[in-house]
Amino acid sequence: MTGVRVLVGTRKGAFTLTSDGKRQHWNVSGPHFPGWLVYHVKGSPVDPNRIYAAPSTDWHGQMIQRSDDGGVTWTPVGNEFAYTGETGKHLWYDGTPHPWEFKRVWHLEPSHSDPDGVLAGVEDAAIFQSADGGGSWRELTGLRGHTTASAWAPGAGGMCLHTILVDKSNANRIFVAISAAGAFRSDDAGQSWRPINRGLRSEYIPDPDAPVGHCVHRIAMHPRSPNVLYMQKHWDVMRTDDAGENWREVSGNLPTDFGFVVDVHAHEPETVYVVPIKSDMEHYPPDGKLRVYRSRTGGNEWEALTNGLPQQDCYVNVLRDAMAVDSLDPCGVYFGTTGGQVYSSANGGDSWTPIVRDLPAVLSVEVQALP
Amino acid sequence: MIRVALPGHLRRLIGVDNEIEIDIDGTATPQSVVDAIEARYPVLRGTIREHGTQKRRAYLRYYACEKDLSHDSPDAPLPEAVTSGKEPFLVIGAISGG
Numbered sequence: 001m002t003g004v005r006v007l008v009g010t011r012k013g014a015f016t017l018t019s020d021g022k023r024q025h026w027n028v029s030g031p032h033f034p035g036w037l038v039y040h041v042k043g044s045p046v047d048p049n050r051i052y053a054a055p056s057t058d059w060h061g062q063m064i065q066r067s068d069d070g071g072v073t074w075t076p077v078g079n080e081f082a083y084t085g086e087t088g089k090h091l092w093y094d095g096t097p098h099p100w101e102f103k104r105v106w107h108l109e110p111s112h113s114d115p116d117g118v119l120a121g122v123e124d125a126a127i128f129q130s131a132d133g134g135g136s137w138r139e140l141t142g143l144r145g146h147t148t149a150s151a152w153a154p155g156a157g158g159m160c161l162h163t164i165l166v167d168k169s170n171a172n173r174i175f176v177a178i179s180a181a182g183a184f185r186s187d188d189a190g191q192s193w194r195p196i197n198r199g200l201r202s203e204y205i206p207d208p209d210a211p212v213g214h215c216v217h218r219i220a221m222h223p224r225s226p227n228v229l230y231m232q233k234h235w236d237v238m239r240t241d242d243a244g245e246n247w248r249e250v251s252g253n254l255p256t257d258f259g260f261v262v263d264v265h266a267h268e269p270e271t272v273y274v275v276p277i278k279s280d281m282e283h284y285p286p287d288g289k290l291r292v293y294r295s296r297t298g299g300n301e302w303e304a305l306t307n308g309l310p311q312q313d314c315y316v317n318v319l320r321d322a323m324a325v326d327s328l329d330p331c332g333v334y335f336g337t338t339g340g341q342v343y344s345s346a347n348g349g350d351s352w353t354p355i356v357r358d359l360p361a362v363l364s365v366e367v368q369a370l371p
Numbered sequence: 372m373i374r375v376a377l378p379g380h381l382r383r384l385i386g387v388d389n390e391i392e393i394d395i396d397g398t399a400t401p402q403s404v405v406d407a408i409e410a411r412y413p414v415l416r417g418t419i420r421e422h423g424t425q426k427r428r429a430y431l432r433y434y435a436c437e438k439d440l441s442h443d444s445p446d447a448p449l450p451e452a453v454t455s456g457k458e459p460f461l462v463i464g465a466i467s468g469g
Contacts, residue, residue, distance in 0.1 A: 035380060059430045059464040060380055060418035076384065076414045080422045 009038035012360035077134035121161035196244030222269035250299025308352035336362025
């Protein structure tokens with residue numbers, strides 16, 4: 001590997017941060033799509049020059065932009081996300097039925113095998129697929145057509161499908177997470193889905209262990225252990241060892257188990273990272289100290305990583321798509337904050353340095369290892 | 372020839388700095404003007420009107436000759452001053468943000 005490229009989506013555009021393999025000196029490029037909310041930017045695992053971005057604004061709706069030269073230039077591609085068939089209704093905040101309405105793309109998941117293949121998770125919750133590099137989009141209707149869908153309801157941030165994980169060893173197996181419906185799994189490439197929420201317990205819904213209704217914030221997987229998933233739920237850090245059939249809590253000694261991000265070390269499937277946030281009412285780190293917590297035991301036993309991170313008067317948040325790991329050795333870990341900082345660690349989290357300090361609020365962070 | 376002033380985000384998408392000029396076959400209306408804009412610049416589909424319903428996006432307004440035409444019928448003829456090119460047809464983004 002010759003270097004890394006960090007892809008940052010912010011409230012006012014996208015940025016690319018590039019460095020060599022040492023990851024000490026960085027070149028910052030952007031803003032791309034200045035003024036647009038960029039919920040997510042992600043590169044193709046097959047072709048690192050192929051990058052997809054999802055800018056949107058309240059004025060002009062959704063755009064999808066594609067780069068074929070590593071983020072230097074961009075081309076708008078297809079932006080029509082039309083629900084297929086009967087629109088249907090889900091529950092609104094007041095408990096009444098409310099028709100599905102497309103609002104924006106939250107997450108783009110490029111294919112592991114085809115640079116033209118990409119999945120999109122959207123609000124109101126649904127999953128779309130493009131096979132032509134984002135030129136056109138087709139809904140995978142089995143998810144929104146699930147028998148429980150009429151009982152799904154939005155969280156405070158909207159009813160968003162924000163997480164898509166595809167099993168690299170079995171492309172037919174896809175996991176998604178929806179706020180606030182929960183986690184779902186498909187074993188037939190997205191044609192049919194079932195909830196995988198057994199073991200989750202959420203006191204903020206009428207039936208705390210209901211099959212759906214849980215506010216899942218993020219799910220992470222190590223590609224070598226695709227049956228092991230880690231989840232940052234609204235409250236609780238959870239783990240499954242059987243592809244979501246059963247979850248158990250692994251919050252252990254965390255100072256608070258509320259948070260948004262969770263990610264897994266690139267080379268150690270049992271090494272996990274979270275950023276604890278004080279509470280659902282106070283979205284900032286406890287005690288004004290920005291701490292990443294690392295478990296080397298697959299959860300339950302956590303250590304605070306503070307070297308290089310602000311340990312006083314820090315009241316930023318780290319949003320659900322704003323952490324990523326690179327595949328270099330040692331593993332690099334990256335996260336962005338609502339205060340506009342992007343921190344990097346070139347040693348698995350032992351120490352941190354800010355790549356940039358003053359971007360707009362960071363919505364997403366992804367990283368590519370460059371050949 | 373009709374002059375159209377687009378919001379900055381849309382001008383950047385189509386690579387222009389100023390007003391655009393379009394020709395309309397038949398009666399010039401907000402609908403036919405946006406039809407012509409989208410035909411010339413397909414990248415703008417969905418950014419002024421919603422896909423599917425073709426309704427004006429909620430945070431945009433159509434102005435001309437110091438009047439808000441947004442709530443008129445999209446098929447209402449535009450003022451002669453617009454169709455003659457004397458005044459522009461304005462697509463305006465609502466004031467928003469902080």
